[in-house]
Amino acid sequence: MECVFGLVGKGFALVVADASAVHSILLHKSNEDKIMILDSHKLMGASGEAGDRAQFTEYIQKNVALYQFRNGIPLTTAAAANFTRGELATALRKSPYFVNIILAGYDKETGPSLYYIDYIASMHKVDKAAFGYGSYFSLAMMDRHYHSNMTLEEAIDLVDKCIIEIRSRLVVAPPNFIIKIVDQDGAREYGWRKSINDDHISAA
Amino acid sequence: MARYDRAITVFSPDGHLFQVEYALEAVRKGNAAVGVRGTDTIVLGVEKKSTAKLQDSRSVRKIRKIVNLDNHIALACAGLKADARVLINRARIECQSHRLTVEDPVTVEYITRYIAGLQQKYTQSGGVRPFGLSTLIVGFDPYTGIPSLYQTDPSGTFSAWKANATGRNSNSMREFLEKNYKETSGQETVKLAIRALLEVVESGGKNIEVAVMTKDHGLRQLDEAEIDAVVAEIEAEKAAAEAAKKGPPKET
Numbered sequence: 001m002e003c004v005f006g007l008v009g010k011g012f013a014l015v016v017a018d019a020s021a022v023h024s025i026l027l028h029k030s031n032e033d034k035i036m037i038l039d040s041h042k043l044m045g046a047s048g049e050a051g052d053r054a055q056f057t058e059y060i061q062k063n064v065a066l067y068q069f070r071n072g073i074p075l076t077t078a079a080a081a082n083f084t085r086g087e088l089a090t091a092l093r094k095s096p097y098f099v100n101i102i103l104a105g106y107d108k109e110t111g112p113s114l115y116y117i118d119y120i121a122s123m124h125k126v127d128k129a130a131f132g133y134g135s136y137f138s139l140a141m142m143d144r145h146y147h148s149n150m151t152l153e154e155a156i157d158l159v160d161k162c163i164i165e166i167r168s169r170l171v172v173a174p175p176n177f178i179i180k181i182v183d184q185d186g187a188r189e190y191g192w193r194k195s196i197n198d199d200h201i202s203a204a
Numbered sequence: 205m206a207r208y209d210r211a212i213t214v215f216s217p218d219g220h221l222f223q224v225e226y227a228l229e230a231v232r233k234g235n236a237a238v239g240v241r242g243t244d245t246i247v248l249g250v251e252k253k254s255t256a257k258l259q260d261s262r263s264v265r266k267i268r269k270i271v272n273l274d275n276h277i278a279l280a281c282a283g284l285k286a287d288a289r290v291l292i293n294r295a296r297i298e299c300q301s302h303r304l305t306v307e308d309p310v311t312v313e314y315i316t317r318y319i320a321g322l323q324q325k326y327t328q329s330g331g332v333r334p335f336g337l338s339t340l341i342v343g344f345d346p347y348t349g350i351p352s353l354y355q356t357d358p359s360g361t362f363s364a365w366k367a368n369a370t371g372r373n374s375n376s377m378r379e380f381l382e383k384n385y386k387e388t389s390g391q392e393t394v395k396l397a398i399r400a401l402l403e404v405v406e407s408g409g410k411n412i413e414v415a416v417m418t419k420d421h422g423l424r425q426l427d428e429a430e431i432d433a434v435v436a437e438i439e440a441e442k443a444a445a446e447a448a449k450k451g452p453p454k455e456t
Contacts, residue, residue, distance in 0.1 A: 069272055
């Protein structure tokens with residue numbers, strides 16, 4: 001039921017994730033942030049086992065920070081992706097992490113990039129990617145409407161189209177989505193797409 | 205006494221740990237380093253040996269003497285630089301590990317205690333020698349924003365200071381600081397630190413490295429031009445003070 005997808009545009013990359021924290025048939029909350037900001041110019045959207053998701057992404061985030069302190073310069077997106085894949089691969093034949101990852105980053109020299117890393121440690125550098133049941137719908141929409149060097153407006157429009165498809169066609173569609181963007185100005189939250197607003201409940 | 209400085213675990217009859225004392229000697233031979241705590245700024249300064257002609261100065265700068273341990277903590281040291289690399293690496297890992305396990309940045313005291321603990325461990329194991337360096341650790345508490353300056357030494361003791369110096373001629377620098385310390389902020393703190401360093405180091409931006417830490421901007425290394433400007437200010441003040449001293453007597 002989890003949906004994470006992402007795409008690369010002109011000078012930016014977007015990662016979109018659903019915001020539901022689910023335990024069997026119970027929806028704990030619908031404003032869970034599943035897109036970790038690894039450092040100033042990297043985003044990691046993750047889906048899968050909830051505990052593994054939090055544990056693994058935080059672990060990667062701290063190691064990315066450590067690299068920066070040790071070496072005085074940040075990791076490139078490709079290096080971070082390869083490091084992440086390596087950690088998944090090492091753990092695979094011992095005690096695997098059940099996390100699927102979409103890593104987006106912006107490097108000054110090479111621009112925006114997107115990496116698809118699944119839980120059995122296969123990795124692909126791609127322009128668009130998706131995980132979960134929602135991927136059946138979002139990938140189809142992106143295949144139809146995506147073209148390279150999309151503007152931010154076009155890309156957000158495509159994202160909204162994907163979300164509409166997921167909401168209307170997936171039987172247990174997540175109500176809320178979070179969108180994060182990474183470009184030359186850094187990684188940050190772009191916005192939410194909410195159909196259930198339970199912020200006031202979480203606050204209490 | 206010669207028999208008692210072999211294995212570190214052995215006390216001498218009069219209660220000395222000679223290896224630790226020899227490590228302190230190594231520190232005394234290292235580059236001068238000074239730290240000054242202001243109300244909103246903390247300054248670290250170290251003596252910089254001029255780079256050899258054929259040496260790539262960028263690589264030397266990369267193995268900087270004043271380093272970041274985390275976004276809000278910095279460290280300067282005097283003594284064996286190779287030992288420093290090991291200690292700094294362990295401290296950086298601990299900073300991130302602490303963030304991972306308790307989701308909080310370290311406090312200055314915590315990481316100082318960690319580094320001092322590490323230094324102490326190596327005074328109580330067989331077959332190892334102590335780390336030959338003293339460190340000056342500065343930072344802002346992540347929640348209260350209070351600035352702190354700590355010093356550790358090869359024996360593994362640590363304490364907090366308003367201002368301190370270590371390395372070559374640290375006694376002269378400390379004396380100067382004791383005489384001239386007052387609560388400062390911003391640029392005044394920088395000036396005080398550089399004045400202390402200039403007591404023992406040849407004047408000029410080429411021979412000192414200064415880094416300033418503020419709560420909002422973290423650690424910032426001053427470039428040569430900035431240091432030269434402050435040095436010039438200090439020399440002008442000194443000259444004015446000298447002239448004032450000589451001035452009035454001549455009139456009478």
